[in-house]
Amino acid sequence: MKKSSKLLAILLTLVMVASALTACGGEKKAKETTQQKESTKTEEKKEETSNDQSASNEEEKVDEIYYLNFKPEIAEVYNQIAADYEAETGIKVKVVTAASGTYEQTLKSEVAKSDPPTIFQINGPVGYESWKDYCLDLKDTKLYSYLSDKSLAVTSGDGVYGIPYVVEGYGIIYNNAIMEKYFALPDKATDITSMEKVNNFATLKAVVEDMTAHADALEIKGVFASTSLGAGEQWRWQTHLANMPLYYEFKDNTAYDNSILAGLAANEIEFKYADNYRNIFDLYVNNSSTQKGLLGSKTVNDSMAEFALGQAAMVQNGNWAWSQINGVDGNVVAAEDIKFLPIYTGVTGEEKQGLCVGTENYFAINSKVSPAKQQASIDFLEWLFSSEKGKDYVTNQLGFIAPFTTFEEDEKPVDPLAREVLAWMEKDVESVTWTFAAFPSEDFKNYFGDALLEYVQGGKTWDEVVTIVKDSWKSERAK
Amino acid sequence: MEARSQNHKKIGSVMLFILLTVLSILFLSPIFIVLMNSFKGKFFISETPFKLPNSETFVGLDNYLSGIEKTKFLHAAGWSLFITLSSVTAILLFTSMTAWFITRVKNKFNSMLYYIFTLSMIVPFQMVMFTMTKVANVLHLDNPVGIIVIYLGFGTGLSVFMFSGFVKSIPLELEEASMIDGCGPIKTFFLVVMPVLKPITVTVAILNSMWIWNDYLLPYLLIGMDYKTIPIAIQYLKGGYGSIDMGAMMAMLVLAIIPIVVFYITCQKYIIEGVVAGAVKG
Amino acid sequence: MVRQNKKYFPIFVLPTLIAFTVAFFIPFLLGIVLSFTKFTTVIDAQWVGLRNYMEAFSSKEFTNALWFTVKFAIVSVITVNVFAFLLALLLTRKIKGTNLFRTVFFMPNLIGGIVLGYIWQLILNGILFPFGMTLTFKPEFGFWGLVILMNWQMIGYMMVIYIAGIQNIPKDVMEAAKIDGADRFQILRKITIPLVMPSVTICLFLTMSNSFKLFDQNLALTAGAPSRKTTMLALDIYNTFYGSVGSEGIGQAKAVVFTLIVALVAVIQLNLTRKREVEN
Incomplete structure (x- = not known):
């Protein structure tokens, strides 16, 4: 009897404390719901009043929105943008940047919290599948109406759940000054005299291998900058380069309108262009500025620095890399010498192949935060892509080729790589779609990247890599 | 004979001294x-870490400046300091009270508590990481103040466990005398028991500081x-x-080690004693 | 006094108890329950019985991590304790500067795992560089790298415990043995080792549980590369939880298995060494 009463007393105190704790939480919740009610009220009002006023109404209700940024290389710019936006509207934009290779992990732990990101990004239809419970329908937003090509958005049924905010291109970036030096060599073994002539893998290979033979004369450590295979640094190979063979494989499947749809429908892959992947990958690694065994500690930064310092003539990357090249101390590459070359892998007809152009960056608005916060988040994005100040940031600091009608002809980024991407898009070639949007998961890419590292280090044969790629596509798709 | 073995010993200890010096270096x-x-x-850095800086490679304090700016190191140090100090203070105060109480007031519930507390030491963090x-998060403890409760x-x-072990060795007479003098348990604890607990408090403080200061996953999540x-x-x-900057990394590693070394040199005696005591009891 | 004190329970015990309940006890129970469910946000859990456990054991990564961890624990427990004991023997001899040496050997123990990991990454990559290799070249490199790191961190710690144990041996026992004509090796075998058995128990326990639970060092040194072959249990569980959406239940099941293993190892090991203490 006594014992049980004691226990009861303890339980009671526990319950009391617990209820006190939850009461605090509850109170907060109650406040939030009243806030929500108020904000819905203001929204109703808003429809009656003019748009300008609604901004000031929002201000009172929402003091902070939260953007989970994917691109670490431009995190600083976002902080400036946030500061400017706060100065202008009073709304604080909290920008958190996930470390390279950890976006999904970070999003996953953040979204479960009581103060989750209001703006996050998905990488396409596959990302949408993982996050569909959190994606708000954006079809009635101005942001969507600005989109110049509506088919670019991530849609499902009638709804629009992801809006691309940047079009990017990647390929092989080369330093034309070094190429000119090579073309002028008296004892070169090829008869190629300009980059115009390099329009397929065979020619590229001949040139690259001859350049390696003349590395001393060209004053380079290697033709290609390091194939970075450190942890979190492998995305250029497991995602971007992996795009090439699978793009061609899915393109062959004529049952679908485009390679992404075909890829999304594929439960298994043949990986029939694996040898083409190997062609170019081996070329990178065998003519690299770094010995094979050391690639496992190399970073993207290292690669870009080698290119910027003139130690390498070529590097596979996209137009976003301009800031990294430009930012290296002692950069010797002149802006006018930086050019793009498509990634040739030895597929028939590749003379007509262009750069890989597309996007894996789609804004999504968290559907689980209060409507007021959703609206404030949309307002911020609309401001960024339509106001003069916002657009200035987008073109000149973020360097985005933004796919929105709000950008005039003269509001395109002026950095050399972005200009090159635009120029290639104008040419009479077919751009390669970013088919990796259809890859089954992040883990699939990581398995691919891990296998590549072991292949380079001699721990795996090429056949084993192929098997791993096929098997992990199948198992990851099945999940 | 005697002299020779003496000599032998001398040579032996010189050799030993040299060996230990080399090992220390x-x-x-x-x-x-x-x-x-x-x-x-x-x-x-990454390719030639064993080369001394020369005129080509020396950059002075650049790495420190860029690293401090990038990582907002001063903020980080501030948060580390705040969380460690406040959590350790809370742990010392509350667990010593609890340990004394459940050791002195003997009943089934209290001894059950003691066993549950003790067993919790074995459980790896990953078991409870997600939950x-x-x-x-639900209780709004995911902020620098709430994390004190978690710690x-x-x-x-x-x-x-450690406080209890110590309390058991304190004679009851002291506390009884204080009670007879009319002090309640609270006064007794703070005026009589706490001063006696001082050595074990230092130990507990050191063990917890080392753990919390260096903890990564819990505060990260x-x-x-x-x-x-x-x-x-x-x-x-x-x-x-974007990508790792080895220079800043090296500088930040140095800055992370400095406070530990300073702390160690100033309280070396307590730390080693504390750690030994903690291990022996734990 | 006991009777009087009872009503002070809320003041003395409750704060600790609440914190313990919130931070550990509820999550622990919840964790056990959730290991039998499929969930992504705890609230949406659906009972799936033992499926998570079956998936955990059929995952090659988990079994690989398990063996890697076991091998690592065995190798580092042996090396750390042997070196630490030898150093302790040397440092309990009467030579100059023992205190300074002790200070130096102990210091790495205070440095956090993340920092340790990056220090050794730099050094090991630097050593391998002239051979055209890096730490991620083979899983064996990561393994031995972790062993070296663990030794650097733990030797000093274990050493001070052994020193305390050796210093606790009564002087007269030693003297008596010397008078009886026992040589140094005999003293070591017949007196020192049996009498420091309590310290051995502690040291084995500490190194074993630290080796099993290793996370920060693993994350910083190799992060599992190449191909997750150097992922230890704790890191594998973390990857399962946060690596992809939908496998939280499997992660939780792995965590329960992990907890059982750690507990089992601790119990067996404490029993074994305790028994030896008595026998001697």
Whole structure:
């Protein structure tokens, strides 16, 4: 009897404390719901009043929105943008940047919290599948109406759940000054005299291998900058380069309108262009500025620095890399010498192949935060892509080729790589779609990247890599 | 005969001294290598870490400046300090009270508590990692103040165990005398028991400080996006800014080690004693 | 006194108890329950019985991590304790500067795992560089790298415990043995080792549980590369939880298995060494 009463007393105190704790939480919740009610009220009002006023109404209700940024290389710019936006509207934009290779992990732990990101990004239809419970329908937003090509958005049924905010291109970036030096060599073994002539893998290979033979004369450590295979640094190979063979494989499947749809429908892959992947990958690694065994500690930064310092003539990357090249101390590459070359892998007809152009960056608005916060988040994005100040940031600091009608002809980024991407898009070639949007998961890419590292280090044969790629596509798709 | 063995001994101890000196240098060398590299340009580190900086590679304090700015190191150090000090204070106060109470007031519930606390020490963090993060979030404990509660909870096992062990060795007479003098349990605890607990308090304080100061995963999951402690800031250097900057990394490693070394040199005696006592009891 | 004190329970115990309940006890129970469910946000859990456990054991990564961890624990427990004991023997002899040496050997123990990991990454990559290799070249490199790191960190710690144990041996026992004509090796075998058995128990326990639970060092040194072959249990569980959406239940099941293993190892090991203490 006594014992049980004691226990009861303890339980009671526990319950009391617990209820006190939850009461605090509850109170907060109650406040939030009243806030929500108020904000819905203001929204109703808003429809009656003019748009300008609604901004000031929002201000009172929402003091902070939260953007989970994917691109670490431009995190600083976002902080400036946030500061400017706060100065202008009073709304604080909290920008958190996930470390390279950890976006999904970070999003996953953040979204479960009581103060989750209001703006996050998905990488396409596959990302949408993982996050569909959190994606708000954006079809009635101005942001969507600005989109110049509506088919670019991530849609499902009638709804629009992801809006691309940047079009990017990647390929092989080369330093034309070094190429000119090579073309002028008296004892070169090829008869190629300009980059115009390099329009397929065979020619590229001949040139690259001859350049390696003349590395001393060209004053380079290697033709290609390091194939970075450190942890979190492998995305250029497991995602971007992996795009090439699978793009061609899915393109062959004529049952679908485009390679992404075909890829999304594929439960298994043949990986029939694996040898083409190997062609170019081996070329990178065998003519690299770094010995094979050391690639496992190399970073993207290292690669870009080698290119910027003139130690390498070529590097596979996209137009976003301009800031990294430009930012290296002692950069010797002149802006006018930086050019793009498509990634040739030895597929028939590749003379007509262009750069890989597309996007894996789609804004999504968290559907689980209060409507007021959703609206404030949309307002911020609309401001960024339509106001003069916002657009200035987008073109000149973020360097985005933004796919929105709000950008005039003269509001395109002026950095050399972005200009090159635009120029290639104008040419009479077919751009390669970013088919990796259809890859089954992040883990699939990581398995691919891990296998590549072991292949380079001699721990795996090429056949084993192929098997791993096929098997992990199948198992990851099945999940 | 005697003299020769004496001589032998002397030579032996000189050899031993030399051996130990060499070993010590070997033991400290990793730290010196990091220190040396923190003054080199970022592209001269990973391939030639054993070369001294020269006129080509020396960059002075550049790595420190850029690293401090990038990682907001001063903020990180501030948060590390705040969280460690406040959590350890809370642990010392509350667990010593609890330990004394459940040791002195003997009943089934209290001894059950003692066993549960003790057993919790074995459980690896990954067991509760996900659920704890969730619970803490629901209760709004995922901020630098709330994390103190979490650390108190995680520190309970070891701390109660150690305080209890010590309390058992204190003679009851002291407390009884104080009670007879009319002091209640609260006064008795703070005026009579606490002073006696001093040595074990130092031990518990040191063990918990070392753990909390260096802890990575718990604060990363709870508050890592908004408030980066030193280990989180260092881990974030890898990948958080596009790609790793080895120069800044080296400088931040040095800055992370300095406070530990200073703390160690000033309280060396307590630390070693505390750690031994903690291990022997734990 | 006991009777009087009872009503002070809320003041003395409750704060600790609440914190313990919130931070540990509820999450622990919840964790056990959730290991039998499929969930992504705790609230949406659906009972799936033992499926998570079956998936955990059929995952190659988990079994690989398990063996890697076991091998690592065995190798580092042996090396750390042997070196630490030898150093302790040397440092309990009467020579100059023992205090300074002790200070130096102990210091790495205070440095956090993340920092340790990056220090050794730099050094080991630097050593391998002239051979055209890096730490991620083979899983064996990561393995031995972790062992070296663990030794650097733990030797000093274990050493001070052994020193305390050796210093606790009564002087007269030693003297008596010397008078009886026992040589140094005999003293070591017949007196020192049996009498420091309590310290051995502690040291084995500490190194074993630290080796099993290793996370920060693993994350910073190799992060599992190449191909997750150097992922230890704790890191594998973390990857399962946060690596992809939908496998939280499997992660939780792995965590339960992990907890059982750690507990089992601790119990067996404490029993074994305790028994030996008695026998001697």
